[in-house]
Amino acid sequence: MSETNQTKPRVLIHTLGCKVNQYDSERLRTLLTQRGYCSVSDSDAEKADLIIVNTCSVTSESDRKGRQLIRKLIRQNPNARVAVTGCYSERKPHEILQIHGVDEIIPIENQEQWVDGLVETLGWGCEDQDAFWNNDGIDAFHEHTRAFVKIQDGCDLKCTFCSIPQSRGQGRSRPIPEVVAECRTLLQRGYPEIVLCGICIGHYGHEQDYDLPDLVEEIIQLAGIKRLRISSMEPQDVTDKLYETMTRRRDVVCPHLHLPLQSGSNRVLRRMKRPYTFDFFLERLRQARRTLPDYEISTDIMVGFPGETDDDFQQTLEAVRICHFSKVHSFRFSARENTPAMRMKDHVPATIVEERRRLLDKTALKVANLVKRNYIGREMAILSEQFEHDHGDGFTANYLRVDYVSPRPIARGEIVSVHLQSLQKGRLKGSIV
Numbered sequence: 001m002s003e004t005n006q007t008k009p010r011v012l013i014h015t016l017g018c019k020v021n022q023y024d025s026e027r028l029r030t031l032l033t034q035r036g037y038c039s040v041s042d043s044d045a046e047k048a049d050l051i052i053v054n055t056c057s058v059t060s061e062s063d064r065k066g067r068q069l070i071r072k073l074i075r076q077n078p079n080a081r082v083a084v085t086g087c088y089s090e091r092k093p094h095e096i097l098q099i100h101g102v103d104e105i106i107p108i109e110n111q112e113q114w115v116d117g118l119v120e121t122l123g124w125g126c127e128d129q130d131a132f133w134n135n136d137g138i139d140a141f142h143e144h145t146r147a148f149v150k151i152q153d154g155c156d157l158k159c160t161f162c163s164i165p166q167s168r169g170q171g172r173s174r175p176i177p178e179v180v181a182e183c184r185t186l187l188q189r190g191y192p193e194i195v196l197c198g199i200c201i202g203h204y205g206h207e208q209d210y211d212l213p214d215l216v217e218e219i220i221q222l223a224g225i226k227r228l229r230i231s232s233m234e235p236q237d238v239t240d241k242l243y244e245t246m247t248r249r250r251d252v253v254c255p256h257l258h259l260p261l262q263s264g265s266n267r268v269l270r271r272m273k274r275p276y277t278f279d280f281f282l283e284r285l286r287q288a289r290r291t292l293p294d295y296e297i298s299t300d301i302m303v304g305f306p307g308e309t310d311d312d313f314q315q316t317l318e319a320v321r322i323c324h325f326s327k328v329h330s331f332r333f334s335a336r337e338n339t340p341a342m343r344m345k346d347h348v349p350a351t352i353v354e355e356r357r358r359l360l361d362k363t364a365l366k367v368a369n370l371v372k373r374n375y376i377g378r379e380m381a382i383l384s385e386q387f388e389h390d391h392g393d394g395f396t397a398n399y400l401r402v403d404y405v406s407p408r409p410i411a412r413g414e415i416v417s418v419h420l421q422s423l424q425k426g427r428l429k430g431s432i433v
Contacts, residue, residue, distance in 0.1 A: 008038040012048035012080075014073065016066055017056025019197035019231055021086055023138075023150040024108065025054045028085070030138045031115045039142065046077045050118075052106070055086035055096075057167060059334035063088050067099065074101035085111070090167035091337075108153075108168070137182030140189055145385050145413045146229070147191040151179050151215065152198035157234070160273050160344075161305065163336035164199060171203045176210055180218050183225075192413050193227035193254075193383055194219065201230070202237020213241045220252045226415060227383065227397060232258040232300075236276045238284050247291045255292045256326075256399040259285075260300035264319025265312035268305050271344070278319055285323060296371065296398040298327040303360055304353035305333045306344035313356050317363050326371045326400060328364035330357050365426065372400060372428055375420050379433055382418045384410045406432035 011032050015025040029039050032050075040048055051073050055066040066088045074082060078101060085106035089096045093105045106114045141147040152173040155165050183194050196215075198204065204212040212230075219228055230246075230253070238257065246253045259281070263269050266277045288295045301316060320328060332353050335342040348356075375396075382394040382402050387410040393403045394416075404418045410432070418430040 008036055009049045010040045010044070010047055011037045011050040011052065012040050012042070012045050012073075013052045013054065014069060015054045016069065017054070017058065017062065017086065019148045019195065020150055020153070020199055021054050021056060023148045023197060024085070024111065025052070026138050026141055026148070027150075028052060028054075028106075028111055028115070029142055030140070031112055035115065035119055045073065048077055048080050051077065051080045051082045053082070053084045053086075055084060055088035057087035057091050057163060057336075059331065060336075061334065063092070063095075067095075070096070070099055070102060074099070083114075087164065087167035091163060137178065137185065139185045141186070141191065145191075145383065146193040146195050146227075147186040148195045148197050148231075149179060149182055149186070150174070150198055151196050151212075152201055152204045155200040156203065157200065157275070158273050160271065160340040161302070161333065161336065163339055166338060168199050171200055171206065173204050173206070173208060175208075176205075176215050176218055179215060180222070183219050184222050187222055187224040190413065192415060193229060194225065195229045195231055197231045200234065200237075202233040211239075211241070212237075213239070213245045216242070216245050216249075216253060220249050225252055227254055228252050229254040229399075230257060232260065234275075235259045235261070235281045235284060238288075243288055243291065246288075250292060254397045254399065255295040256298070256397070257288075258298045258300075261319065261323070262300060262302050263305065263308070263312065264301075264316035265308070268308055268312050271307060272302075272305060272341075278315070282319075282322065294398050296326040296400070297323065298329070298399065299323070299325050300329045300331065301360060301364075302333055303330055303357045304348040306341055306348065307346040308333075308348055308356075313360075317360065320360070320363050320367055324367060324371055325364065326398070327368055328360070330360050330364065332357060369423060369426060372423050372426075375400065375428060376422060377420065379417050379419050380430075381415050384412060384414045384416060386412060400428055402428045402430055404430045404432060408432070 013025050013029055015021050033039055053070050056062040082102050083104050083106050084096045084102055085108060089105045090108060096102055154169045154171040156171045201212060261281055262272060262274055264278050285297055380396045382396060384392050384394040386392060390405055392410050395401055402418055410416055417433040419433050420428050420430040422429045
């Protein structure tokens with residue numbers, strides 16, 4: 001740490017959860033560094049004046065991990081000011097504030113006001129108002145090769161198992177010019193890939209007179225854009241207009257989507273209040289694969305939703321085999337307070353849930369390996385994430401992780417052509433062409 005940085009107040013930010021949380025943390029980091037703070041890493045945790053923990057609350061396990069991390073950081077640095085933000089602190093602020101050593105909650109919607117209040121109250125940070133950052137975006141993404149850009153927040157869906165609307169509120173979108181300006185800045189800073197994220201990005205612009213394909217059309221015109229990736233969205237929101245844009249500009253828009261199926265059983269999907277059937281999901285997937293070369297889909301699947309029968313679960317396993325997912329993120333049903341699913345009867349015993357999840361993961365791995373083996377023998381463009389001692393790794397445009405060897409150094413963020421030669425332990429292996 002430089003002598004200049006030693007005189008600045010130091011902040012350590014820890015993030016749990018999704019890409020939206022990662023963006024929100026980067027936004028906080030930018031606000032604070034523009035006001036004179038110095039961001040420090042874990043190795044300097046004991047030197048931090050301010051510690052911020054951005055929490056997740058998608059499951060009870062997420063809550064537990066949040067509490068565990070907060071207590072660990074307080075033990076490491078009991079003299080730091082500790083602030084907590086994110087979905088867990090929005091849902092249960094009383095639980096967070098009961099942790100000894102936590103000083104305050106940062107409301108998700110008022111992060112900038114909180115930073116201003118911190119500077120004014122404590123006198124920490126920059127006193128020069130002209131130096132304050134007054135743009136609605138970020139200009140870097142700490143320790144990342146790809147830059148995440150949040151385009152909307154909140155969710156208007158009524159899924160019976162989900163507590164996210166309790167913490168994130170109703171859906172709301174950032175204006176297209178604001179998002180495009182942020183993307184332009186990040187591209188000028190050298191980020192080769194922009195990842196669009198949000199809580200429900202398929203609803204982008206619904207409260208206005210624009211939509212997600214309109215935004216994509218604007219971003220792909222920017223100078224320096226090499227890859228534009230659309231992150232997780234709901235199956236019912238993948239429109240023909242979006243597919244048309246992805247097909248026409250497949251040189252830039254990545255041929256991959258993360259579409260949460262949740263269950264292969266229509267009966268379970270109805271109880272979850274998911275607004276689609278498995279047949280609808282499959283039709284949208286097949287339509288894309290007819291027009292988009294190398295189009296891949298990853299998904300989320302919940303195991304043990306109340307009332308899930310053996311037959312329901314078998315339908316889910318068959319769905320995984322039919323859809324050929326490149327990756328399945330499986331997770332156990334977690335009863336969240338103030339959700340309809342918590343009040344449902346016929347909760348599945350934990351032992352059955354664990355056995356079903358084991359079978360699901362086994363099936364999903366077998367399917368994913370079949371998907372990946374289809375690429376052996378081909379040359380694919382890889383965005384390099386890291387490189388050391390002749391070995392590196394990175395992602396294809398359709399989001400397959402590849403380990404490669406190269407006789408020359410490869411810079412982080414460099415896009416290189418790799419000949420894919422084998423599959424080992426679920427990872428594609430290759431060498432630089």
